[in-house]
Amino acid sequence: MVKPLHEIPVTALKGVGAALAEKLAKIHIHNLQDLLFHLPLRYQDRTRITPIASIHSEGDYVIQGSVVASDVLMGKRRSLLCRISDGTGSIGLRFYHFSSAQKNSLKPGTEVRCFGEPRRGASGLEIYHPEYRVIKPDDDLDVEETLTPVYPATEGLTQQRIRSLCELALEQLNHPDALQEWLPESVRWKYQLGSLVEAVEFLHSPPPDVSVELLSEGRHPAQIRLAFEELLAHNLSMQKLRSLIRTVKSYEMPPKQTLTRDFRSQLPFSLTGAQEKVLAEISQDIMQPDPMLRLVQGDVGSGKTVVAALAALQAVENGYQAAVMAPTEILAEQHEKNFKSWLKPLGISVGYLSGKTKGKKRQQVLEEIVQGDAAVVVGTHALFQEEVQFKKLGLAIIDEQHRFGVHQRMALRKKGELNGGQPHQLIMTATPIPRTLAMSAYADLDCSVIDELPPGRTPVNTVVIGDDRREQVMKRLRSACLEGRQAYWVCTLIEESEVLQCQAAEVTAEQLREALPELSIGLVHGRMKAAEKLEVMDAFKSGHMHLLVATTVIEVGVDVPNASLMIIENPERLGLAQLHQLRGRVGRGSIASHCLLMYHAPLSQQSRERLQVMRDSSDGFVIAEKDLELRGPGEVLGTRQTGLAQFKVADLERDAILLDQVRDAGQVVLKEAPESAEPLILRWLGHAEKYANV
Ligand code: ADP
Ligand code: MG
Numbered sequence: 001m002v003k004p005l006h007e008i009p010v011t012a013l014k015g016v017g018a019a020l021a022e023k024l025a026k027i028h029i030h031n032l033q034d035l036l037f038h039l040p041l042r043y044q045d046r047t048r049i050t051p052i053a054s055i056h057s058e059g060d061y062v063i064q065g066s067v068v069a070s071d072v073l074m075g076k077r078r079s080l081l082c083r084i085s086d087g088t089g090s091i092g093l094r095f096y097h098f099s100s101a102q103k104n105s106l107k108p109g110t111e112v113r114c115f116g117e118p119r120r121g122a123s124g125l126e127i128y129h130p131e132y133r134v135i136k137p138d139d140d141l142d143v144e145e146t147l148t149p150v151y152p153a154t155e156g157l158t159q160q161r162i163r164s165l166c167e168l169a170l171e172q173l174n175h176p177d178a179l180q181e182w183l184p185e186s187v188r189w190k191y192q193l194g195s196l197v198e199a200v201e202f203l204h205s206p207p208p209d210v211s212v213e214l215l216s217e218g219r220h221p222a223q224i225r226l227a228f229e230e231l232l233a234h235n236l237s238m239q240k241l242r243s244l245i246r247t248v249k250s251y252e253m254p255p256k257q258t259l260t261r262d263f264r265s266q267l268p269f270s271l272t273g274a275q276e277k278v279l280a281e282i283s284q285d286i287m288q289p290d291p292m293l294r295l296v297q298g299d300v301g302s303g304k305t306v307v308a309a310l311a312a313l314q315a316v317e318n319g320y321q322a323a324v325m326a327p328t329e330i331l332a333e334q335h336e337k338n339f340k341s342w343l344k345p346l347g348i349s350v351g352y353l354s355g356k357t358k359g360k361k362r363q364q365v366l367e368e369i370v371q372g373d374a375a376v377v378v379g380t381h382a383l384f385q386e387e388v389q390f391k392k393l394g395l396a397i398i399d400e401q402h403r404f405g406v407h408q409r410m411a412l413r414k415k416g417e418l419n420g421g422q423p424h425q426l427i428m429t430a431t432p433i434p435r436t437l438a439m440s441a442y443a444d445l446d447c448s449v450i451d452e453l454p455p456g457r458t459p460v461n462t463v464v465i466g467d468d469r470r471e472q473v474m475k476r477l478r479s480a481c482l483e484g485r486q487a488y489w490v491c492t493l494i495e496e497s498e499v500l501q502c503q504a505a506e507v508t509a510e511q512l513r514e515a516l517p518e519l520s521i522g523l524v525h526g527r528m529k530a531a532e533k534l535e536v537m538d539a540f541k542s543g544h545m546h547l548l549v550a551t552t553v554i555e556v557g558v559d560v561p562n563a564s565l566m567i568i569e570n571p572e573r574l575g576l577a578q579l580h581q582l583r584g585r586v587g588r589g590s591i592a593s594h595c596l597l598m599y600h601a602p603l604s605q606q607s608r609e610r611l612q613v614m615r616d617s618s619d620g621f622v623i624a625e626k627d628l629e630l631r632g633p634g635e636v637l638g639t640r641q642t643g644l645a646q647f648k649v650a651d652l653e654r655d656a657i658l659l660d661q662v663r664d665a666g667q668v669v670l671k672e673a674p675e676s677a678e679p680l681i682l683r684w685l686g687h688a689e690k691y692a693n694v
Contacts, residue, residue, distance in 0.1 A: 190668075196225065279307050463594065488548050
């Protein structure tokens with residue numbers, strides 16, 4: 001075999017047929033290179049026989065001795081207990097499942113070698129169900145020369161089998177092209193990275209004197225060598241994606257200070273420093289012919305909408321259209337109202353399109369969009385449907401879309417293409433993305449952060465309280481509302497079912513109306529008609545309603561400054577980011593606000609910690625980092641939805657400290673050894689890289 005290992009299928013190995021190949025495919029092993037990158041989870045030390053007397057710490061040991069006693073015990077559960085002695089001490093081997101043949105083979109006087117983890121048991125040190133073999137007088141058994149790897153496995157695939165397959169793959173490394181070194185010398189030198197082949201060989205069979213601890217923490221230089229290269233490959237793939245996108249031109253829309261100036265002069269407030277800073281970045285981007293790809297992160301209430309409006313106006317004053325897309329109907333409608341009230345006075349027409357815009361109305365809006373009569377178009381995902389054609393779309397703004405990943409953004413960009421050009425793209429998210437994730441999942445975007453809230457906000461006082469105190473909570477709610485405050489009551493459900501969640505909200509609203517007849521109580525949920533929802537929201541917004549019972553549909557964007565109390569039922573069911581979003585609905589005015597997290601006991605340790613984070617912090621970035629720590633990147637971003645890369649070797653949390661170096665190294669590779677980029681991407685991303693060709 002002289003091909004590179006990623007081109008040699010596992011079936012080329014002796015003894016690997018279709019059935020075994022299928023099992024290997026389950027753990028993402030298709031070729032010999034996959035086998036080599038299938039790194040052990042941990043290692044066992046079978047390189048020496050340990051005298052029984054010197055077993056002091058926890059762990060696995062190889063022990064050899066002769067059986068001194070062998071008894072079947074009839075305690076709570078029948079068991080076979082063999083006591084073996086090696087002259088330094090003795091230890092028990094306990095079997096709960098045993099055959100009579102097994103029992104007979106372990107008679108006193110028999111010499112055995114066994115492997116397992118000793119624990120304190122009824123008879124002193126015991127190993128439960130050890131691996132063992134009986135040693136005959138003329139046997140000459142060697143110990144292992146290297147640590148024994150324990151691999152991630154799957155049903156029907158034994159450790160022994162994977163080990164021998166990996167050994168076969170390792171034998172192929174003798175060939176110089178098998179696993180070519182693609183890291184330029186300068187990068188390896190600068191970051192003190194060894195050779196790839198050596199790292200791989202080492203990790204599959206580490207010598208006995210290596211630190212098992214370092215290995216188990218994933219901090220051994222050989223592990224870092226591989227993780228570094230994998231992260232670098234991802235970085236290079238993102239850069240490639242970026243430059244591909246940049247081959248398509250966009251439109252130059254310099255600030256004209258006509259509409260934008262008029263708009264600013266009618267605003268009842270001036271922008272915060274952070275808003276100005278981010279706006280300047282956007283303004284600078286969209287006057288260039290290269291398409292902007294910018295992510296704006298700003299905590300709830302930081303004032304992203306105004307920034308979006310000013311960016312849209314810069315497009316409009318250059319004769320282009322701007323589209324504003326929101327993820328939910330309620331939020332889209334709210335944007336529509338805001339944009340209409342802001343832009344109508346400037347003589348700019350705002351179109352609105354959602355999935356619920358039907359019939360004549362729809363035809364009319366589509367016509368306005370294609371004719372360019374609607375200079376700004378607000379809507380839901382519906383805006384990206386085939387039938388929606390813009391006359392001259394210069395800027396696409398996507399609000400609150402942290403759940404979108406590379407693939408989806410690619411699709412949106414394509415949608416926005418017209419006349420060989422591509423609109424600039426602005427993505428706004430209120431869910432701060434932990435820095436480590438941002439650098440990998442969003443490496444194809446430039447980032448801006450609105451890191452300041454408008455003045456005059458009072459922090460929300462958050463209380464974690466059990467639902468056995470519901471009565472007390474209702475009393476408090478009643479008196480707050482009678483004092484003229486407004487409140488939200490948010491219902492959550494474990495089930496992903498919108499129907500059930502809406503039913504729960506209906507029932508709760510009924511109960512609250514009964515218990516608190518003196519309050520005016522409204523209900524809003526995702527299954528109501530758009531017009532109904534709007535009516536309820538309007539009543540709440542105008543202060544005609546004390547209490548709004550809602551499902552999590554109010555999560556994003558809803559803005560009612562007089563609302564100062566929020567009760568969230570079963571907050572333990574929600575992610576931290578979502579809770580933070582919900583809580584951001586209060587604390588928007590100058591009155592002191594409260595958020596009651598009313599959990600249902602008992603809470604798991606993790607839930608307790610998460611609610612505590614909510615109580616102790618109001619900083620979206622802190623909460624996001626904590627969320628990442630507690631739940632891991634896949635959960636936080638929703639790996640499947642985001643297209644966030646799955647790593648073979650790297651671990652974003654563990655290897656976060658490498659990211660800065662990886663970034664630098666990416667630049668160096670492109671400058672000094674651009675021919676290495678493609679093979680590196682291919683090696684680590686293989687087929688996953690398809691999207692780069694969109
Ligand atoms: P988010 O970033 O969560 O989308 P919004 O854009 O909805 O926040 O803004 C929240 C509220 O703050 C709105 O009522 C908005 O009018 C107001 N606001 C935005 N910027 C400022 C500012 N610079 N000064 C005072 N209020 C502001
Ligand atoms: Mg918003």
